[in-house]
Amino acid sequence: MKKSIFKSLGPGLLFAGAAVGVSHLVQSTRAGADFGFGLLWALLIAGIFKYPFFQFGPRYAAATGETLLDGYKKLGKGFLAISYGISFITMFVIQAAVTIVTAGLAVNLFGTFDMVTWSLIITIVSILILLVGKYKLLDGLMKYVILVLTVCTLIAVSIALIKTKQAFDFTQIIPKGTIEITFLIAFLGWMPAPLDISIWQSIWSLEKEKTTFQKITPKQAIFDFNVGYMGTIFLAVCFVVLGALVMNNSGEIFSSKGGDFAGQLISLYTENLGGSAYVFIAIAAFTTMFSTTITTLDASPRAMSIATRLLFSTRIKLKYWFWIVLLATGTYIILRYFKEDMGLMVKIATILSFLTAPFYAILNYILITGKHTPKEHQPSIYFKILSICGIIFLVGFSVWFILNF
Numbered sequence: 001m002k003k004s005i006f007k008s009l010g011p012g013l014l015f016a017g018a019a020v021g022v023s024h025l026v027q028s029t030r031a032g033a034d035f036g037f038g039l040l041w042a043l044l045i046a047g048i049f050k051y052p053f054f055q056f057g058p059r060y061a062a063a064t065g066e067t068l069l070d071g072y073k074k075l076g077k078g079f080l081a082i083s084y085g086i087s088f089i090t091m092f093v094i095q096a097a098v099t100i101v102t103a104g105l106a107v108n109l110f111g112t113f114d115m116v117t118w119s120l121i122i123t124i125v126s127i128l129i130l131l132v133g134k135y136k137l138l139d140g141l142m143k144y145v146i147l148v149l150t151v152c153t154l155i156a157v158s159i160a161l162i163k164t165k166q167a168f169d170f171t172q173i174i175p176k177g178t179i180e181i182t183f184l185i186a187f188l189g190w191m192p193a194p195l196d197i198s199i200w201q202s203i204w205s206l207e208k209e210k211t212t213f214q215k216i217t218p219k220q221a222i223f224d225f226n227v228g229y230m231g232t233i234f235l236a237v238c239f240v241v242l243g244a245l246v247m248n249n250s251g252e253i254f255s256s257k258g259g260d261f262a263g264q265l266i267s268l269y270t271e272n273l274g275g276s277a278y279v280f281i282a283i284a285a286f287t288t289m290f291s292t293t294i295t296t297l298d299a300s301p302r303a304m305s306i307a308t309r310l311l312f313s314t315r316i317k318l319k320y321w322f323w324i325v326l327l328a329t330g331t332y333i334i335l336r337y338f339k340e341d342m343g344l345m346v347k348i349a350t351i352l353s354f355l356t357a358p359f360y361a362i363l364n365y366i367l368i369t370g371k372h373t374p375k376e377h378q379p380s381i382y383f384k385i386l387s388i389c390g391i392i393f394l395v396g397f398s399v400w401f402i403l404n405f
Contacts, residue, residue: 010139011058011204011221012228014295017142018197019232020149021098021292023190025265025285027350028236031187032243038173040240042184046191047233049390050357052383054193055225056364057201062221063377067202069303071367073310079363084307086356087196090349091300092330094194096338097349098296099123099331102289108263109282119335123328126294130324135207138298145291146231152284153238160245178404185401186347189354192232196353196360200299201225203306218377246271300327355401358394365391 031039057068064071072080103118113121129137175184209216216224246268255264265285270278301323308318338344365387369378379387 010208012224013142014204016146016228016231017291018295019193024236024239027187028239029243032240033247035173036244036248037170041172046188049393052387053361053364054198056368057198058205058221058225059218061202061205062216062218068199069306074372090352093349095331096334098292102293105286126297136211148284149288157238164245181404185354186350189350194353195357199303203302355398361391361394
């Protein structure tokens with residue numbers, strides 16, 4: 001039994017690979033740099049209240065053999081159409097946001113080309129990996145990427161804790177003013193990831209079954225997801241700690257330009273590990289963002305392909321590779337106009353993710369607690385209460401942001 005459970009690991013690590021990117025390397029580090037430990041409350045609350053809605057993805061897939069998109073259609077074609085529209089609007093911005101951070105790291109690490117050229121190279125390489133290796137290669141690659149990042153981050157945090165001489169201030173902060181509130185919402189938007197990744201989780205869970213030729217039980221799916229999810233929360237705390245210990249009160253602020261930000265990010269690590277570790281840290285950071293770029297480039301087209309089939313039946317056939325080419329082309333066009341302002345790009349993507357989160361939270365809750373999910377696989381009463389609290393949290397913060405923007 002244990003062997004089969006551990007063998008099922010994969011979709012949860014893909015979740016971690018997609019999540020541990022901009023939200024951690026950019027947003028969490030900046031939260032620590034600007035607010036010290038003051039936003040740990042926001043990180044932990046987001047992790048707790050978003051958890052049920054992410055978990056519903058693999059739970060539903062394992063219980064029914066369907067993706068969440070199939071479930072949305074059962075609830076009403078209109079819900080699927082809204083999800084389709086949201087995904088179509090946000091996928092280009094999200095892909096551009098992760099690609100531009102990856103390109104910024106590439107410029108800093110390798111030089112040679114400018115941001116747009118690196119963005120194009122990264123996108124082409126990602127497409128080739130997906131073309132050759134498909135899901136199986138992506139699944140295997142992510143285990144090594146997460147391992148490298150975790151070890152590297154733990155070493156950096158440990159050395160930072162040993163070196164620091166200042167007293168820790170754990171006073172929690174409620175942001176005030178438009179700039180601080182906007183950052184908070186952006187921080188929550190991708191912490192630990194956008195909620196539409198729950199759809200990706202359900203798709204990846206079924207893909208895992210296809211590659212292993214084994215039925216994944218809800219228990220295995222939830223275990224796999226929990227491993228990835230707890231890892232993303234832990235790493236987010238680590239990045240906040242690094243930002244707080246190294247950059248808080250240093251007088252340094254993050255640049256909105258990708259290349260400059262990449263240099264600051266790598267300096268954050270090497271300041272703790274020493275200059276000799278520069279190349280190792282740079283490669284680790286680049287690998288992390290590159291994995292995020294690949295997973296998002298894989299997941300969005302999978303979701304759009306399935307949604308198109310469910311919405312339009314046989315009238316319109318837009319398959320996986322059509323959406324990959326469209327997404328890559330749209331991303332490249334966006335980066336032509338926003339390459340010098342990575343901060344704006346990330347802010348737009350994260351705010352959009354947060355404002356659309358209540359929609360996915362409510363839809364996932366209705367689906368997992370309704371007639372379309374077998375009773376034995378529905379959440380407990382306590383989990384339902386946590387879910388309702390999560391919906392109140394997401395709706396409340398969205399309204400608060402709109403009223404204060």
